[in-house]
Each structure stands twice: as structure tokens, then as C-alpha cells.
């Protein structure tokens with residue numbers, strides 16, 4: 265599953281990348297460009313803009329209208345399969361796949377940002393657990 269996200273959904277885009285999903289987010293893209301990229305690269309377009317959503321559907325692009333301004337609610341609504349093996353594998357800034365630099369330190373080969381499981385991971389893991397909660401109620 266690959267995504268392209270409109271300019272209003274920056275936080276959601278960051279989280280999709282964090283969860284390992286290939287996600288294009290570029291504020292400079294206009295509606296037609298978003299639709300074209302979604303179509304050419306077989307991406308699901310996520311938008312808060314009802315007009316853009318309808319336009320995408322008319323162009324035979326998979327699209328989802330995001331109603332909530334809360335990215336956690338939006339993520340839950342998407343009901344994505346969460347794959348442990350890809351969580352944290354992608355740069356949240358630029359979408360590139362991270363490479364291990366040293367033990368437990370990952371580097372983005374594109375923008376150079378370093379990642380490690382510091383304090384902020386507590387919050388990330390808590391949110392991932394919350395997301396999982398609704399996905400597998402029985403486990």
C-alpha cells in the first residue's frame with residue numbers, strides 16, 4: 265500500500281512513513297499533480313478536501329476522504345495492517361528507506377537525518393499499541 269497525501273495532512277504523512285508506508289507529501293503539488301502521481305504510481309490519495317476527493321474518484325484514482333483533524337483518529341479510520349518489520353524503516357522527513365549506521369542507529373541516505381530509539385519512542389510505541397488495540401480486539 266502506497267500513499268500520496270495532500271498539503272493539509274502533514275502529521276498524518278509523517279506517521280504513515282513512521283509506520284513504514286511509502287508516502288509522498290509535498291506541499292507544492294497542486295490537485296492535478298496529486299491525482300496524476302496517484303494514478304501513475306498506483307498510490308492511494310488521502311485528502312481532507314472534498315472537491316479533490318471527488319475529482320480523484322472521477323479520474324479512477326483510489327482516494328479516501330479524511331474527516332478528522334486528529335491524525336490518530338484518521339489512522340484508525342484507515343485501518344492499516346501494522347507490520348512490525350517495517351515500522352521505523354523509513355525517514356519521516358523525506359520517505360527514504362533508512363540504513364543502519366551503527367548498532368541501533370539508523371541514517372537516512374537521502375537527507376542525512378539520524379534515528380535511534382530514544383525517549384520519543386515511548387510515545388510512538390504507546391500510540392502504535394493504541395492503533396493495534398482496535399485492529400485486533402481478540403488478540
Ligand SMILES: [Zn+2]
Nearest residue numbers: 355358372375
Ligand atoms: Zn530523509
